[in-house]
Amino acid sequence: MSGSSIPPQLPPSVPPRPAPAQDGRTRYMEPAVDVGGPRTVPVTRPGVPAAQPASPPMAGDPGNRPQSADLHPLQADPQRATAEPQSVEALAGAAAEAAPAPLDPPAEKPRRAGWVGWVLAVAVVAVAVAVSYATFGLAPVVISTAVPLVVAEIGIVVLLLALAATVIRRRLRLAVQRGRSQAQEEAWSRHQQFLRRLDHELKNPLTAVRAAVADLPQAPPHELQARVDVVDAQARRMARLVTDLRKLADLETAALSLEDVDIAETVHDAAQAVGEEGAARGGGPRIRLDLPQVPWPLSHVRGDGDLLYSAVYNVISNASKYTSPGGTVEVRGREESGTVTIEVADTGIGVPQADLPAVWSELARAGNARGLPGSGLGLALVSTIVRRHGGSVRMASREGVGTRVWLSLPVAGPPDTP
Missing domain, CATH: 3.30.565.10 (Histidine kinase-like ATPase, C-terminal domain)
Incomplete structure (x- = not known):
């Protein structure tokens, strides 16, 4: 057409780009039709004052054309509107500029040790305040100066008690282990000593019995009775030993x-x-x-x-x-x-x-x-x-x-x- 330049229209699938207002707020430009020709009407968000409309560009005056930052990319360059379609990345960037800032991610759920520590800290402070009240009276100034000292003293005492308890527990554990080991060694020593004594007590009568019957067939008749008496005496000795051992074992558990x-x-x-x-x-x-x-x-x-x-x-x-x-x-x-x-x-x-x-x-x-x-x-x-x-x-x-x-x-x- 002759006489005036008609600004290129945006494709219906492309939303208008928001233009920044002079006061830092965002305004939206929507096309409108009027009797006098195409114009733009600023649309503002509720509660946000409208910005002053910019002067329309003069037809055929390149020097008076608005900066590309105030126009949609397709409006700034009509040739790109028909030759180069807008990329998805650019549209996403434009949408991101208008989108509200994302909220901060929610804080991680505190661990149990964290709130236990806070509870202990509050308990220590409460004890310190109580001790301070009992010691220094109700004067706030005295309490405010005495609480840090009391807290420090209580912390030192608690630390020393914890260290002492750790040392005592370790020493007790070592003492129990040493006592158990010593008791086992003593029991093993007594057992070995008992076996040696039992071997000795059984070996003597058995030796006497073997000597008495060694050459019994060749022994003269007058020695037979003496050898029989030796065997009988040693057999009685071993019988008494076994009887005493059985009695001793029964005594430990018998009612x-x-x-x-x-x-x-x-x-x-x-x-x-x-x-x-x-x-x-x-x-x-x-x-x-x-x-x-x-x-x-x-x-x-x-x-x-x-x-x-x-x-x-x-x-x-x-x-x-x-x-x-x-x-x-x-x-x-x-x-x-x-x-x-x-x-x-x-x-x-x-x-x-x-x-x-x-x-x-x-x-x-x-x-x-x-x-x-x-x-x-x-x-x-x-x-x-x-x-x-x-x-x-x-x-x-x-x-x-x-x-x-x-x-x-x-x-x-x-x-x-x-």
């Missing part, structure tokens, strides 16, 4: 038959039995009893009567066995603080000091008693019986002078007695 035991009568019966056995062998040491009668006799003891008799008998029998026929065995009794103590003293061969710690163990024999008969289980039985009754045993000895043995029993019986 006690508790009753009211007259301990003075038990001591008298055991001493009388040992004296009769010594007389049957052709003589033994003198056995004297020293049991209190006035102002009152020994109290009765709650326990297993048969086992207590066996314990007292074994101690008196040992004293008689290791004392020469001209010696003396004294049996004394006393009571103190609810405990009855029976003491057996002798003038026998005594026990070497090096052997005293092991005399209460199974199959233990003193070095100066190897040639005398015995299984080495008598004192072990005594110790187990007294311990099962809640009592204790003790020995003192001087080699070549004599020995003293104490059996202490609670009158009330074992601790687990109802």
Whole structure:
């Protein structure tokens, strides 16, 4: 057409580009038709003041053409509108300029340790404020200056306590481990020692039996009876050993038959039995009893009567066995603080000091008693019986002078007695 230049129209599929307003807000330009010709009417968002319309460009005046920044790319260059279609990236960029800024991503959910730390911090501050109030009064100025100091002191104390608790816990764990290891080593050592003693106790009678029957078919008739007597004696010895071992094993777990035991009568019966056995062998040491009668006799003891008799008998029998026929065995009794103590003293061969710690163990024999008969289980039985009754045993000895043995029993019986 002649007389005026008509601005190129946008394709219907392309939205108009928003033009920036002078006050920094965005306005939208929409085409409108009027009687006087094409014009643009500014459309503003609600609540945003409208910008002043720009002066329309003069036809045929290139110098008065608006800057390309104020026009849509297709309006700025009509040739590109028909030759080069707008790219998707450019349209996306234009839409991004008009889109509102994205919201910040939501913060991550705090971990449990975080809020636990805040709770502890609040608790510490609360304690500090309470301590400050109690110490410095209610003056806000004093509290505001004292709280940091109190918090620091509490933090230091808590830190020191935590370190101390850690050190103590570690030391206790190490002590328990050392104690357990030491107990295992001691148990293993006792087990090995017991096996060595058992081997020794069984080897001697077996050796004697093998020697007695080695050339039995070629032995003269007058030696046959002597060899039979040797085999019989050693067989009896091994039978006693096995019986004592079985008794010792049963004592550890067998239930006690508790009753009211007259301990003075038990001591008298055991001493009388040992004296009769010594007389049957052709003589033994003198056995004297020293049991209190006035102002009152020994109290009765709650326990297993048969086992207590066996314990007292074994101690008196040992004293008689290791004392020469001209010696003396004294049996004394006393009571103190609810405990009855029976003491057996002798003038026998005594026990070497090096052997005293092991005399209460199974199959233990003193070095100066190897040639005398015995299984080495008598004192072990005594110790187990007294311990099962809640009592204790003790020995003192001087080699070549004599020995003293104490059996202490609670009158009330074992601790687990109802």
